[in-house]
Amino acid sequence: MDSDTRDDEAARDDQTESTPLLSDSPPLKSATGDSWGSELWLLAQYSIPLIATYLLQYSYSVITTFVAGHIDADALAAASLGMTTMNIVGFATIEGMATALDTLCAQAYGSGNLLNVGLHVQRMWFLMILAVIPIGAFWVVSPWVLSIFVRQHHLAVMAGTFMRVSLVGLPGYASFEAGKRFLQAQGDFRGAMIAILICTPVNAFLSWLFAFKLGMGLDGAALGSALTNNLRPVLLLAYILLPTGRWSHQCWGGFSRDAFSKWGPMVRLSVAGTAVNLGEWAACELLTFSTSYLSTNHLAAQSVLMTISVVSWHIPFSIGVAISTRIGHLIGAGYIARARRAAVLYAVVCALVGSVDGLIIFSLRNYLSAFFTEDRIVCDLVSKTMLAVGVFQIIDAIICCTNGILRGLGRQSVAAWVVLAVNYIAAVPVTIWLELGSPGLELNGVWAGLGGGMVLIAIIEGLYMKTLRWQDCVASVKLREGM
Template identity: 45%
Template sequence: MASPSPAKPIRSGQLWKTRSRSSLFSSSAPLVEASVAVDMEEESDSDPENPMENDGSDDESDSDLETLRQATSGTSLGRSMVGSYRRPSFTIAGSRATVATAPQRSMRALSKNDRREARREERSLLRDNNLIPPKHPRNGDGSETLGRRASRLLSVPGILGENQKSKHQSEADEAAIGDSTSPRETSPLLGDPELPYGGQDNHKNLEIKWEEAVLEGKIQTTWQREAKVLGRYSGPLVLTFLLQYSLTVASIFTVGHIGKVELGAVSLASMTANITGYAVYQGLATSLDTLCAQAYGSGRKKLVGLQTQRMVYFLWSITIPIGIIWLCADKILMKIVPEKDVAILAGRYLKIVLIGAPGYATFESAKRYLQAQGLFSASLYVLLICAPLNALMNWLFVWKFKLGFTGAPIAVAVTDNLLPILLILYVRFVAGRHCWPGLTKRALHNWVPMIRLALPGLVMVEAECLAFEILTLAASYFSTTHLAAQSVLSTLTCITFQIPFPISIAASTRIANLIGATLASAAKVSARVAGFAAIAVGLFNVILLSSLRNYIPQLFTNDADVIALVAKILPLCAAFQLFDALAACCNGILRGLGRQEVGGYVQLFCYYVVAMPISMGTAFGLGWGLEGLWAGVAIALGLVAVIEGVFLSRVDWERSVEDARSRNERS
């Protein structure tokens, strides 16, 4: 494998902040810098004795803080994977979940968990390539004696695991390891076989061995290792996506058994809420991915909370026009949708859901406040509580308390307000509190940079959501039965999408890490593994939907006409599941290569230039009905998979590494 010149080694921590962006976002960095500079100046004026926030709650050492600053400022120190490990910054919880590329260049600083994960990956790759000894001490013939293994497993650390050690014990172990690798008169030349990794497991030693191995092209990987990493990364993401989407599915499940009019109404209401409300909040909040990251990386941690507070106020002000639209939704929808009963029920749904809109806006902002600090698990913990509660409340309000259709939006509104409350409790009692400055009037000004950063994100999110929501609106022109069937079909295809899409996110993270570490051959192996995983998941979805096409619709509704229509069209939806999974995988690989603009342009072209004309032409022009609407989507997804697949088959992976290195040097 070709290696770049050792004179200017690239540190993979630069990759996250130097992935290529479209020209639309090329001016975002100066906006961020100007905004943060104004906040810093005001903060210095208000507290000249404390120019750098440090309340003592952050236990990072000075060296760790210096590493953090270097990672965000563009300083190149080596080819370590420290800094390259990243999780997706946010997800879109609409009828078609997606990840929008945030308009940014400078991302958040590294947390201690990030560095720990990256070092673990380095150590594991070095071990697998026989560049450091194995983790567990072995005797001379390469196997561990039964007595020694029993002693190790029955010891307190063996029973509790490494993660259960006390902080002092861990520090003592690291100090012991560090001492063991320092040359002494009595030190073994090849390390101490009685210690894990032969006593070579300290940061300085690993960094030296890693850079030597990368320069000499000794770091290789296997499909088994990449499959394991892909599974470890994607597992929590799949759970998170399914839980988040279940907040929408719960209403469809419960309301669908009331009648097909109610099922069509909840689908139409969800579509309207996504386009005019939730997607707006999610798109505008993307600016926090940049602003909070820059503030955290600068060391002014209170500015993270200030930016979040500013966004909350902004989104609350946006709720006023959103609320006007939702309050008048029944009258607006009656002008658009031919089914008046459906429009009236959808309007009632939106009037009630409006109660939870400010809470949802707060949740979107608070989520990014925690993610800027590397606290990605907080949202998962909250969803683990809220998702089951949401399903329970839907059942209670709709059936137990006899509220009928009205019970579903009440459950949604309660859940939307519960989400931010639980996140706030997480900040107060678990982690993230040291970045909160308290309520301040400073959050009421300096909004212009934030808004300018937020608008491109809004455009991207709306473009993704609108393409699939148009199908729901079009289905309402056939009949209530068709609208109800469209609701079921859309929900099913979105549920199946929650598996390949998180896998694509995990693949993009892994490939970005390897490209950033200049390991092009390993990145190609990871991409192939992701491709095979996408094919397996796609085939599983095809078999699942096609074989159970007569049974799955019964979970959503009792209406015989709706069940028959869904069962008729479900094989078509099953047929493009393979293309859907492959398209998601290709997009993930493109993001990992820093070529996400290719996927964005391809998808916009296929959705709006290909899918929409074909769908409308076949559905209304040729009279195919609902089958025609989904035919256009199937063709578009197949085209996306083919175009992106051909592009990836011809991409120069070594060139991608060189591009990443050159972008790092210019940053």
């Protein structure tokens, strides 16, 4: 009998393991169904709209790349440089901060403190405003900063101007990330999907209109995407205010002065979530850059492989977001035993999803590359690396699961330390050695080294969750939510 089970029994006397440890908890969805099947069905209900949402969000980058590619080669290179910089200095931070709400809002809802869901969102919104100021300042001076690192001065200026125009949409991007967590914590994953489903064709139209019809070029593509980013939270707000979202008003108590106090837990979780994102994203970008030391063809092939992998990653990542919400609900309500069993089930599901993704990628190895380029040398490099990329999907999916569980438990800081330590002390140096050193594995070395580091991350995070007293996570919720 593990320590959590003993603590459970001591705390609840003759209660069943499905009885919440915290008082006044709302009835959780599927709370009475304690079977594997009901848990799988709930996970599917959460995950499917999330997968659609995140894939549609990623389509914004695809649309911008497509538009830039039809302008000229310089526009394509500048757009790639600008979007990469914005991802690292901007979007990774915003999305990392928003993961704090995956913990706080889900746990507050599960604990029965419904108004705290809206209060946490308010705090995050004000914190994001503060974060946008230095991010925006960097984007403004980016033409000069990029000129230091990029040899082609005109590309640096084009990329920097692209970022300046994109700054128009950064507040909307941040507001949407915070707003969709407000609904997700309550088990509604459709609102964000509907908003972004409407915005995607609008984005494509505006990008075409500004870039080609009005002759703005690359800046027009940036402006079309930025304006659409600002439209997304407006549509999300409309969804909440309309009859379809009125049920969510139980979690909104109006604007409160309390939103300017008790920021400690949110700041800590935000910093940890941002560290995880930067630790993963920057490592991938660094290793992609390292392939330029092999040849231009290797860099092109790695760009194709990374694009394929990122598209595939959105599926387990979306499932990971659903997992963090569900675990947060269960921990908030005090269902420790059920949360542990669900975590095991989720690990199996993610491993299977990653296996299917990897098998599909490997099976289509001779076709996917042709979708991106007609260069035979690049296609051959892509095809020869697909086995390593396919196996990588399994590991990546498991990491999405472990990180999702840790967010649900409120232990993002553990993931942050593990990711940063493993990636930059071990994975990145070993990967560069495998790629450029005596083994001479080239692109296979990139994916094998990065995958090996992620295996180590998964093992460490799994062992941590195995030894963690989940009762302590419940106690943290009780203390924070004032119960």
